Amino acid sequence: MALNPSDSRAPDPSVKELENQYSPSRWVIRLGAEEALRTYSQIGDEATKRARATRRNLLHVPYGDGEGENLDIYFPEQVSEASPFCVFFHGGYWQSGSKDTSAFMVNPLTAQGVAVVIVAYDIAPKGTLDQMVDQVTRSIVYIQKQYPRNEGIYLCGHSAGAHLAAMMLLADWTKHAVAPNLRGFFLVSGIYDLEPIVFTSQNGPLLMTLEDARRNGPQQLLEAALTQPVDPACHVLVIVGQHDSPEFSRQSREFYQTLCRGGWNASFEELHDVDHFEIIWKLTQDDYVLTQMILRTILQEP
Numbered sequence: 001m002a003l004n005p006s007d008s009r010a011p012d013p014s015v016k017e018l019e020n021q022y023s024p025s026r027w028v029i030r031l032g033a034e035e036a037l038r039t040y041s042q043i044g045d046e047a048t049k050r051a052r053a054t055r056r057n058l059l060h061v062p063y064g065d066g067e068g069e070n071l072d073i074y075f076p077e078q079v080s081e082a083s084p085f086c087v088f089f090h091g092g093y094w095q096s097g098s099k100d101t102s103a104f105m106v107n108p109l110t111a112q113g114v115a116v117v118i119v120a121y122d123i124a125p126k127g128t129l130d131q132m133v134d135q136v137t138r139s140i141v142y143i144q145k146q147y148p149r150n151e152g153i154y155l156c157g158h159s160a161g162a163h164l165a166a167m168m169l170l171a172d173w174t175k176h177a178v179a180p181n182l183r184g185f186f187l188v189s190g191i192y193d194l195e196p197i198v199f200t201s202q203n204g205p206l207l208m209t210l211e212d213a214r215r216n217g218p219q220q221l222l223e224a225a226l227t228q229p230v231d232p233a234c235h236v237l238v239i240v241g242q243h244d245s246p247e248f249s250r251q252s253r254e255f256y257q258t259l260c261r262g263g264w265n266a267s268f269e270e271l272h273d274v275d276h277f278e279i280i281w282k283l284t285q286d287d288y289v290l291t292q293m294i295l296r297t298i299l300q301e302p
């Protein structure tokens with residue numbers, strides 16, 4: 001397949017198919033594409049308002065000097081510096097979404113004693129992929145420094161946010177003052193190989209070159225990595241929706257297989273009857289299978 005990102009002729013069929021595969025809203029089955037995106041923002045907005053009104057919180061806490069470098073922390077009823085922390089990175093193709101509409105999991109998790117952190121990062125065109133990866137790294141270092149007695153930091157990301165979380169599997173913490181107490185990863189409907197994105201319209205604001213895509217690709221980095229997982233007990237759950245596109249599904253499976261080959265304690269789940277958006281907005285529900293999976297892992301229940 002000869003693909004040239006600067007080629008401005010009519011797209012060849014393979015480029016058209018990439019566009020289709022990497023447009024999550026086109027694969028939604030119960031709603032129209034626009035309605036699905038609207039519902040996703042609306043549920044995120046309502047969940048955030050509810051979380052802020054009902055949970056003790058610290059909002060817009062800076063983790064760096066940049067204007068966009070801040071996060072929200074929501075505490076469980078029994079405020080404790082020693083609770084486990086679940087840190088969430090929102091999706092939106094590194095160019096949309098906000099911490100202010102992404103507190104989906106806050107109420108169900110804080111109800112069970114887990115503190116939840118929702119991180120803002122500079123989306124494109126303001127931020128580049130390299131900058132976003134660096135910001136996410138610093139947000140985790142910040143939480144570890146503020147709460148050194150935490151009972152574990154668990155990273156959760158959706159879509160582009162799962163990519164950012166996955167990059168933390170490969171982060172070099174020695175450059176920072178502390179190594180975070182990372183105990184688990186929940187990678188939901190993520191993208192791990194960014195190369196195909198270079199050929200889609202999603203790359204408009206991102207302006208990624210193939211080199212940028214490779215440097216920021218957890219799939220490529222993990223394949224090339226010679227290092228072993230730091231903590232073999234750290235569990236990596238790779239999760240994809242039944243109604244995610246075949247390419248999203250393939251990316252998740254391949255990333256999971258690469259994790260296994262690299263000696264990571266990984267598992268893979270295809271969640272029944274959910275699409276790219278439902279998979280995350282249903283985290284507002286206590287009895288949703290993914291909410292339960294996350295809680296079982298964090299609370300270390302069998």
Ligand SMILES: Nc1ccccc1C(=O)C[C@H](N)C(=O)O
Pocket residue numbers: 022023024025026037040091092093096097159160
């Ligand atoms: N992955 C996401 C996660 C959260 C919110 C939006 C997206 C999108 O991908 C939007 C894309 N422009 C779409 O039409 O599917």
